[in-house]
Amino acid sequence: MFEPxxxxxxxxxxxxxxxPIYNVERYLRACLDSAxxxxxxxxxxxxxxxxxxxxxxxxxxxYLDADDxxxxxxxxxxxxxxxxxxxxxxATGDYIAILESDDIMYSRSLEILFNAAQEHDAxxxxxxxxxxxxxxxxxxxxxxxxxxxxVGKVVNPSEHTEIFYLKPSIWSALYRADxxxxxxxxxxxxxxxxxxxxxxxxxxxxxADRVAFVGAPILRYRQDNEASSxxxxxxxxxxxxxxxxxxxxxxxxxxxxxxxxxVKNRMKFDSYLWNYDRLSDDLRAQFLTRASKExxxxxxxxxxxxxxxxxxxxxxxxxxxxxxxxxxxxxxxLAQPGKLNTLRRYYRLGGVPLVTKLVASKLKGRA
Numbered sequence: 001m002f003e004p005x006x007x008x009x010x011x012x013x014x015x016x017x018x019x020p021i022y023n024v025e026r027y028l029r030a031c032l033d034s035a036x037x038x039x040x041x042x043x044x045x046x047x048x049x050x051x052x053x054x055x056x057x058x059x060x061x062x063y064l065d066a067d068d069x070x071x072x073x074x075x076x077x078x079x080x081x082x083x084x085x086x087x088x089x090x091a092t093g094d095y096i097a098i099l100e101s102d103d104i105m106y107s108r109s110l111e112i113l114f115n116a117a118q119e120h121d122a123x124x125x126x127x128x129x130x131x132x133x134x135x136x137x138x139x140x141x142x143x144x145x146x147x148x149x150x151v152g153k154v155v156n157p158s159e160h161t162e163i164f165y166l167k168p169s170i171w172s173a174l175y176r177a178d179x180x181x182x183x184x185x186x187x188x189x190x191x192x193x194x195x196x197x198x199x200x201x202x203x204x205x206x207x208a209d210r211v212a213f214v215g216a217p218i219l220r221y222r223q224d225n226e227a228s229s230x231x232x233x234x235x236x237x238x239x240x241x242x243x244x245x246x247x248x249x250x251x252x253x254x255x256x257x258x259x260x261x262x263v264k265n266r267m268k269f270d271s272y273l274w275n276y277d278r279l280s281d282d283l284r285a286q287f288l289t290r291a292s293k294e295x296x297x298x299x300x301x302x303x304x305x306x307x308x309x310x311x312x313x314x315x316x317x318x319x320x321x322x323x324x325x326x327x328x329x330x331x332x333x334l335a336q337p338g339k340l341n342t343l344r345r346y347y348r349l350g351g352v353p354l355v356t357k358l359v360a361s362k363l364k365g366r367a
Contacts, residue, residue, distance in 0.1 A: 013069075015043040015110055015174070016093030019101055020083040025055040027102040027225065032063050034219075035099055036070075040110040045070045048087045051077030056101075081187035081196045088186060091177060098171040104132065104220040112216050113174035120154045122212035124204060126173035132220035140220060145169040146213040154212055157205040158256075161263050165270065168201035172218040175204065183207035184252075188245045194238045198271065199245040202264065206249070206256050236287050239275045240294070243268045262305030265298050269309075269317050276320075277331070288324050295321035311361040312346065319349045 017035055021028065035045045047060045049072060063070045073086055088096065095117065099105050109127070117125040130140040145167050150160070157163040179185075185203045187196050205211075246264050250257035272291045276284055298304045299321055306314055319327040330348045347355050 011092070013042050013044045013093045015040065015095045015097055015114065016087075016091030016177070017043055017045045017097045017099055017110070018048065018084065018087035018091065019045060019099050020048045020050060020080055020087070021052060021056050021060065021101045022050040022077065022080075022083075023052050023054045023056060024101040024225075025052075025059060027222065028056055028059045030104050031099060031101050032059070032070075034105040034107070036063065036067055037107050038105070038110045039108050040114055041069075043069060043110065044091070044093060046073060046087050046091060047071065048073045048075070048083040050075060050079070050083045079189065079191040080194075081189040082191075084187045084196070084200075085189060088180065094177055096175045096177050096180060097173070099219070100171050100222075102222045102225045103171065104222070106217065106219060109216070109218045110174070112214055113218070116212040116214050117174055117176065120210065120212040122154060122210045123176050123179040123208040124173055124210075125212045125214060126169075127214040127216055127218040129169060129172045129219050129221050130217045132222050133224050134222070135224050142217060143167070143221075145172055146215075148215075151213045151215040154210050156209050157211060158209070158259055161260070163211075164202065164205055164260075164263050164267055168197040169221070170197045170201050170204075171221075179208065180204075188241060190238065190241050194235045195242050195271075196238075198239065198242040199249075202246045202267070203249050206253070206260055236279065236283050237290060239271050240290060243271070261303050262308060265304050266308040268298070269295065269304075269313075269320075273316065273320070284328070288320070288328060292321055292324040292327075311358050315346055315349055315354055315358070323349065 017038075019031065019035065024031075032045070032047075045063075045067075047063070047070065049057050049060060057072075057074070060070075060072055064072060071090075073083075073090060075083065075086060084098075095114065097110060097113070113125040113127065116122065126146050128143055128145045130142055132141075133139045147155075147160070147163065147166070155163065183203065185200065185207060188199050190196070243264070250261060250264065272287075272295070276287055276291065279287055295304075295317060299318070304317070309317060316327070319330070326349060330345045343355055343358070346358055350357075
């Protein structure tokens with residue numbers, strides 16, 4: 001249980017911790033306990049209640065009554081992006097952190113991130129996290145959400161573009177509030193959308209010239225919240241909306257567009273492939289129709305940097321763009337392990353020439 005904390009706190013705290021909440025009563029106390037028990041005390045904890053209809057708001061009230069650092073924003077159910085933008089607009093801290101309402105933050109995390117940001121004068125401080133399962137028994141699995149070889153260093157993501165391909169995990173980071181404001185970084189507000197961490201994360205990496213990475217896990221990222229699924233018909237194209245938002249951002253920043261257009265489109269292919277694989281069969285067909293048109297256009301207009309693709313990746317890209325039916329038919333072969341099945345799959349996509357090219361690249365270590 002959290003430790004009640006009453007008293008006089010600075011009107012402008014060092015950190016504003018944003019907690020977006022929607023119908024998560026089962027996990028909310030563990031989340032808010034972890035926020036209240038941070039060793040870094042100079043913070044405000046802003047609970048953004050997105051029209052919850054379960055007991056979530058009553059739970060929030062318990063923390064409001066016990067701890068002066070807690071605040072609440074009550075709003076109609078208008079979605080995650082709108083909730084986060086409301087939190088960003090009302091935060092008074094020098095730094096912004098995010099804690100999803102079903103996750104659990106380790107007690108020293110904000111202290112570790114704040115010290116790293118201060119020490120390195122960083123726009124962003126970020127760390128890894130643990131995948132977390134609470135059933136059938138508690139289990140943690142460490143995940144490097146930052147480049148292991150860059151821990152303790154200051155990095156400019158535009159010069160180390162491999163950072164863009166890491167899992168977004170926007171909640172294992174601390175952001176300077178003035179940096180976010182000056183760069184115009186907000187969330188896309190598509191109601192009921194998913195993947196809204198993708199656009200936010202891209203804009204952060206595209207804009208930040210000083211990022212500090214830490215090696216300590218920041219939180220437990222819950223994997224057993226049955227309400228978190230995004231495999232529904234109205235969310236099929238949410239990932240496409242996020243990449244449209246990234247493109248809008250780059251158009252508004254021509255120099256960044258020149259540097260990062262190819263990176264963004266390589267990310268787009270990876271995300272579209274991931275999204276395709278996780279959808280049900282009927283939703284896959286809908287998504288593939290749109291994805292193939294977008295990817296074909298990107299190839300034809302020359303904004304897809306093929307130097308960022310291996311031979312097999314380029315084969316999948318071109319198949320997804322120009323041979324969607326063949327791509328769909330062959331993709332199921334990935335469920336069958338083994339080198340022979342892989343070769344059979346690429347034979348279906350490109351015949352002997354593609355298989356020959358793939359084998360040659362494999363020998364060179366570029367498959």
